Amino acid sequence: MPAWLVDAFNPNDKTNLAPYRLLHFIVLAFFITRFMARDWPGLQWRIFLPVIKCGQRSLEVFCLGIFLAVVAHVVLVEVSNMIWMQVFVSVLGIVLMTLLAYYGSWSKNADKKPPNPSTSPMPARG
Numbered sequence: 001m002p003a004w005l006v007d008a009f010n011p012n013d014k015t016n017l018a019p020y021r022l023l024h025f026i027v028l029a030f031f032i033t034r035f036m037a038r039d040w041p042g043l044q045w046r047i048f049l050p051v052i053k054c055g056q057r058s059l060e061v062f063c064l065g066i067f068l069a070v071v072a073h074v075v076l077v078e079v080s081n082m083i084w085m086q087v088f089v090s091v092l093g094i095v096l097m098t099l100l101a102y103y104g105s106w107s108k109n110a111d112k113k114p115p116n117p118s119t120s121p122m123p124a125r126g
Contacts, residue, residue, distance in 0.1 A: 050098045057101040064100050068093045 043052070054061045072089045079085065 050101070053105060054098060054101040057104040060104050061097045061101050064097055065093070068096060 042048070072093060075089055076085060
């Protein structure tokens, strides 16, 4: 086997984006977009609302996730690396990112002024 082919499928390389990982993501995205309808009733289930909200505010959630990953690493290295601590840190991170997404949507809607029906536009003089 050529060395470049063996290196492309090295399962121990989790730092770099290996070609098979990228290919797996592209195939998964293709099948989901191809076979899942936009108006699928399951997307209206309450359990998916936090995921949808995080997708709508993806930039903020991603940036917070980067910060939380560093904080979680420090906590796990310095405090405890027990399995219960790993689960706690993961759940807390998901909750914080979801709260940020809901706060971002609430803040965006709160900044909009509601239309005031009592005032009508001034008629043009001419």
